[in-house]
Amino acid sequence: MRRVSELRTGPRSPWTDDESQVPPDSWGRTGSASQGRTGSANRALPWGFALVVVLLVVGRFALAPHLTAPALQTWATIFVAICVQALPFLVFGVALSAAITAFVPASFWTRALPRSPAAAVPVAGMAGAVLPGCECASVPVASGLMARGVTPAAALAFLLASPAINPIVLVATAVAFPGQPMMVLARFGASITVAVLVGWLWLRFGRADWLRIPSRPQGDGPKWVQFGEAMRHDLLHAGGFLIVGGLAAATLNVTVPREWLTAIAEVPWLAILVMALLAVLLSICSEADAFVAASMTAFSPTAKLAFLVVGPMVDLKLIALQAGTFGRAFAVRFVPVTFALAVLVSTVFGWLLL
Numbered sequence: 001m002r003r004v005s006e007l008r009t010g011p012r013s014p015w016t017d018d019e020s021q022v023p024p025d026s027w028g029r030t031g032s033a034s035q036g037r038t039g040s041a042n043r044a045l046p047w048g049f050a051l052v053v054v055l056l057v058v059g060r061f062a063l064a065p066h067l068t069a070p071a072l073q074t075w076a077t078i079f080v081a082i083c084v085q086a087l088p089f090l091v092f093g094v095a096l097s098a099a100i101t102a103f104v105p106a107s108f109w110t111r112a113l114p115r116s117p118a119a120a121v122p123v124a125g126m127a128g129a130v131l132p133g134c135e136c137a138s139v140p141v142a143s144g145l146m147a148r149g150v151t152p153a154a155a156l157a158f159l160l161a162s163p164a165i166n167p168i169v170l171v172a173t174a175v176a177f178p179g180q181p182m183m184v185l186a187r188f189g190a191s192i193t194v195a196v197l198v199g200w201l202w203l204r205f206g207r208a209d210w211l212r213i214p215s216r217p218q219g220d221g222p223k224w225v226q227f228g229e230a231m232r233h234d235l236l237h238a239g240g241f242l243i244v245g246g247l248a249a250a251t252l253n254v255t256v257p258r259e260w261l262t263a264i265a266e267v268p269w270l271a272i273l274v275m276a277l278l279a280v281l282l283s284i285c286s287e288a289d290a291f292v293a294a295s296m297t298a299f300s301p302t303a304k305l306a307f308l309v310v311g312p313m314v315d316l317k318l319i320a321l322q323a324g325t326f327g328r329a330f331a332v333r334f335v336p337v338t339f340a341l342a343v344l345v346s347t348v349f350g351w352l353l354l
Contacts, residue, residue: 071254074254075250075251075254076250078250078254079247079250083243091235095231096140096141096144098144098227098228098231099227103223103227113150113151113154117151117153117154117203118200118203120150120151120153120154121153121154121157121196121199121200121203122157122192122196122199123154124145124150124154124155124157124158124161124199125157125158125160125161125192125195125196125199126161126192127158127161127162128157128158128160128161128162128163128164128165128166128195129161129162129165129166129167130166130167138158138159138160138162138163139159139318139321139322139325140325141158141159141162142155142156142158142159143155143213143325143326145158146211146213147213151203152202152206152211152213153199153200153202153203153206154199156198156199156202156334157195157196157198157199158195159195160191160194160195160198160199160312160313160338161191161192161195161196163286163312163313164187164188164191164192164195164286164308164309164312164313165187165188165191165192168287169187169286169287169290169312170184170187170188172287172288172290172291173187173290173308175290176290176291176293176294177290177294180301182353182354183301183304183305183354185353186305186346186349186350186353186354187305187308187309189349189353190305190309190342190345190346190348190349190350191309191312191313193345193349194309194313194338194341194342194345194346195313197341197345198334198337198338198341201337202334209329210327210329210330210333211326211327211329211330212325212326212327212329212330213326262298265296265298265299265300265303268300268302268303271299271300271303272300272302272303272306272343272346272347272350273306273343274303275293275296275299275303275304275306275307275310276306276307276310276339276342276343276346278307279306279307279308279310279311279314279315280310280311280314280315280316280319280339281315281316282311282315283311283315283316283317283318284311284315286311286312289307289308289311289312290308292307293307293308300350301350301354302346302347302350302351302354303350305346305349305350305354306342306343306346306347306350308346309342309345309346310339310342310343310346313338313339313342314335314338314339314342319331319335322334322335
């Protein structure tokens with residue numbers, strides 16, 4: 001008996017088979033404080049779940065009538081359309097910018113562009129004619145050019161010209177305005193003129209502390225690794241500002257009454273200004289804006305031209321992208337100058353050609 005008692009009260013062997021609870025209650029416990037926290041969490045979990053259920057039920061009956069309102073559905077449709085419409089071109093621009101960063105040496109741009117910055121501005125502006133894309137794509141490409149040593153004035157001329165004079169946009173304009181080739185010519189001429197003038201103005205009056213040139217992640221690994229890092233960096237950065245601009249554009253699109261536009265179209269100079277402002281608010285991709293302009297039959301051809309010239313250069317999502325990429329100090333100076341020149345130049349070209 002004594003020997004059996006010692007066996008039972010001594011250290012327990014892992015192979016001992018007895019009737020004690022398996023596993024013991026003490027397993028997995030670290031102390032009384034941990035037990036208290038665990039118990040509190042276990043007690044709070046059902047109440048939290050019940051609260052979520054109550055909120056869902058209340059929201060179902062309180063918010064459902066408002067969520068199905070026509071204005072909100074229109075807002076959601078416009079917001080999704082803006083983002084879906086712009087996202088492929090934003091990805092294209094980000095990919096092109098990352099390719100420039102990873103695969104194109106900085107010395108290439110010094111050889112491709114004229115040495116004189118004043119001459120480089122129109123050359124960079126005309127280069128926008130060969131790259132299909134919208135305004136969302138032009139921002140990351142322009143920032144990539146600046147990061148590779150291109151003078152900011154030339155990169156900004158490319159930024160403004162590329163979304164307005166590339167082949168896809170010009171073909172879309174010709175389809176939207178059948179039998180009106182002068183509309184295509186006027187859009188091309190006015191857009192490249194504004195891009196070059198803004199570039200020259202920035203070259204003359206721009207200051208380095210107004211423009212934040214984005215840094216690019218520079219790796220020492222393979223070129224494809226650098227390409228992936230640069231693309232991920234730009235896409236995460238620019239995508240958020242695209243959403244912000246899309247939200248603002250959808251909100252203003254819903255709140256502007258259509259009756260106001262019809263009344264304003266009868267005043268020529270006011271119609272031009274309103275169409276220019278409407279281009280900023282609607283934030284339509286440059287590949288599709290010609291069809292929207294053509295549908296506004298109450299407005300004059302010159303007012304429609306102002307819509308086509310201003311839109312690819314100044315709109316809400318583009319302002320958000322520019323402010324996020326180059327800084328607010330840049331946007332508050334660049335946007336008003338570009339808008340004023342776009343309205344003025346489109347009015348002149350409309351008066352001469354249309």
